[in-house]
Amino acid sequence: MTRTTDVLNALVPLISDLAQELPAELRYRRLLDTLRRLLPCDAVALLRLEGDTLVPLATRGLSDDTLGRRFMVAAHPRLHAILQAPGAVRFAADCGLPDPYDGLIPGEGSQLDVHDCMGCTLRVGAGAWGVLTLDALETGRFSPADLKILDTFASLAAATVAATARLDALARSIEDERRRAESYRLAASPAPQAMVGHSPAYRQLVSEIELVAPSDLTVLVTGETGVGKELVARQLHARSPRADKAMVSVNCAALPEHLVESELFGHVRGAFSGAVGDRLGKFEMAHGGTLFLDEIGELPLAVQAKLLRVLQDGQLQRIGSDREHRADIRLVAATNRDLAAEVRAGRFRADLYHRLSVFPLRVPPLRERGRDVLLLAGAFIEENRRRTGLRGLRLSQEAQRALLAHAWPGNVRELEYLLARAALKAGARHAKGDASGIATLTAEDLDMAPPAPAAAPPADAAAPPGAPRADLRSEVDAFQRRMIEAALEANRGNMAASARALGLDRANLARLAARLGIVPAGRRQRA
Ligand SMILES: Nc1ncnc2c1ncn2[C@@H]1O[C@H](COP(=O)(O)OP(=O)(O)OP(=O)(O)O)[C@@H](O)[C@H]1O
Numbered sequence: 001m002t003r004t005t006d007v008l009n010a011l012v013p014l015i016s017d018l019a020q021e022l023p024a025e026l027r028y029r030r031l032l033d034t035l036r037r038l039l040p041c042d043a044v045a046l047l048r049l050e051g052d053t054l055v056p057l058a059t060r061g062l063s064d065d066t067l068g069r070r071f072m073v074a075a076h077p078r079l080h081a082i083l084q085a086p087g088a089v090r091f092a093a094d095c096g097l098p099d100p101y102d103g104l105i106p107g108e109g110s111q112l113d114v115h116d117c118m119g120c121t122l123r124v125g126a127g128a129w130g131v132l133t134l135d136a137l138e139t140g141r142f143s144p145a146d147l148k149i150l151d152t153f154a155s156l157a158a159a160t161v162a163a164t165a166r167l168d169a170l171a172r173s174i175e176d177e178r179r180r181a182e183s184y185r186l187a188a189s190p191a192p193q194a195m196v197g198h199s200p201a202y203r204q205l206v207s208e209i210e211l212v213a214p215s216d217l218t219v220l221v222t223g224e225t226g227v228g229k230e231l232v233a234r235q236l237h238a239r240s241p242r243a244d245k246a247m248v249s250v251n252c253a254a255l256p257e258h259l260v261e262s263e264l265f266g267h268v269r270g271a272f273s274g275a276v277g278d279r280l281g282k283f284e285m286a287h288g289g290t291l292f293l294d295e296i297g298e299l300p301l302a303v304q305a306k307l308l309r310v311l312q313d314g315q316l317q318r319i320g321s322d323r324e325h326r327a328d329i330r331l332v333a334a335t336n337r338d339l340a341a342e343v344r345a346g347r348f349r350a351d352l353y354h355r356l357s358v359f360p361l362r363v364p365p366l367r368e369r370g371r372d373v374l375l376l377a378g379a380f381i382e383e384n385r386r387r388t389g390l391r392g393l394r395l396s397q398e399a400q401r402a403l404l405a406h407a408w409p410g411n412v413r414e415l416e417y418l419l420a421r422a423a424l425k426a427g428a429r430h431a432k433g434d435a436s437g438i439a440t441l442t443a444e445d446l447d448m449a450p451p452a453p454a455a456a457p458p459a460d461a462a463a464p465p466g467a468p469r470a471d472l473r474s475e476v477d478a479f480q481r482r483m484i485e486a487a488l489e490a491n492r493g494n495m496a497a498s499a500r501a502l503g504l505d506r507a508n509l510a511r512l513a514a515r516l517g518i519v520p521a522g523r524r525q526r527a
Pocket of ligand 1: 196223225230376413
């Protein structure tokens with residue numbers, strides 16, 4: 001039984017890893033390397049079952065964006081079959097079921113007609129912990145004997161993942177245990193959208209979120225437009241002890257100035273003309289939970305003074321009432337303005353600024369997140385693939401290079417919209433061509449503005465001497481102007497429809513358009 005000896009020999013480093021202090025990702029990658037040594041093939045993946053979805057934890061031989069994808073078991077018959085089978089399963093080249101990795105093995109064509117795959121469930125205790133998959137581009141690579149090897153490997157791999165979890169649990173402090181218990185509790189309530197990103201800059205942000213979320217500290221989230229500030233605010237709430245209470249969001253830029261105060265603090269009947277009944281303000285609505293003040297930099301100075309008083313006293317008065325109410329809220333605020341500069345310019349109160357920035361969190365722009373752009377692209381492409389009903393949607397090598405080279409002035413939102421448009425184009429082109437159900441998204445589909453001449457240095461790095469470059473603000477403005485003009489054109493100048501298409505409030509769009517000097521066509525004619 002030399003093959004069995006080979007299996008056992010191959011597993012020795014894996015088992016000895018258990019005695020080492022290794023980050024979980026490294027353990028998983030080593031597990032896959034061992035598997036690939038044992039059963040040579042083109043791609044392997046370890047996926048963890050989370051509810052009805054398989055989440056890739058480590059891959060070898062699959063494109064980078066795979067780690068950003070989520071595979072709904074019900075939408076992938078092969079993964080479903082692997083989870084249902086009592087042991088390892090093989091899918092030969094003539095198997096008609098679509099492959100979840102179609103288009104994700106670099107170098108393969110859009111059709112996988114020469115293909116051999118295996119998969120096996122990792123079971124921990126009575127339940128399925130996850131799945132191992134192996135793909136070979138060469139037909140007949142796997143034999144029935146390989147199925148047995150995979151079975152043996154899977155039972156030991158399951159033991160190592162279970163032991164990894166136990167070792168990790170032991171190594172954690174009591175505080176971490178409390179946080180973990182909290183996250184299990186949260187798993188039962190609707191999960192906030194996952195934060196996709198592995199770059200050092202993004203991991204740093206995630207660990208700061210984990211640190212501050214359980215506290216009641218006020219957090220000021222800063223970052224350029226579209227970086228994901230609101231997503232950060234939602235994570236802060238979801239990971240806090242207030243998660244089962246409301247998170248109430250207020251977009252300070254979208255509120256007409258004369259209504260800001262009543263929106264925030266409420267009013268009583270007759271407080272002003274139009275106040276036909278008592279109305280709760282957002283502070284009271286968020287009682288026990290989190291109040292998220294988005295675009296706080298846009299708040300008028302007079303309201304800033306009132307907000308500061310409420311934050312200091314914890315007491316508020318509805319407009320027109322002399323009764324005091326207490327609102328127990330955790331405050332999270334966000335802005336894409338440089339608030340310190342706004343303070344210097346006299347547009348923002350210094351005392352409120354200090355009160356808000358108890359724990360400042362800076363969300364890094366996409367261009368500082370390296371290959372995260374591919375992970376995010378993977379997540380967005382998967383969403384679009386599902387929406388368009390394609391079997392597979394792959395990203396060509398040139399498209400990946402183009403994504404990595406772009407400066408992303410509109411950050412993650414720009415990437416999200418760009419891929420939605422590109423997926424439509426790729427899907428439409430594909431519908432006219434072959435019937436494989438697998439479309440390729442090319443660099444041409446991305447239709448990106450050419451990168452700015454000197455976009456590479458990070459925003460806060462000093463510009464190299466003698467190298468003039470467009471400043472960030474004007475690039476962001478130019479990008480926003482392009483998007484707004486395109487939306488207005490597509491919606492024949494209709495502000496409400498354009499605002500909906502852009503995911504903005506109408507008032508916010510109007511304000512932004514005015515700042516950028518854009519006049520909707522209808523008004524131009526009247527002028
Ligand atoms: N790390 C991430 N993983 C997945 N999706 C993300 C991530 N960051 C941002 N997004 C998505 O990008 C889009 C823009 O994010 P969000 O609205 O949070 O940005 P923002 O900084 O608040 O924008 P603005 O400055 O315009 O208010 C949203 O659809 C969000 O879900």
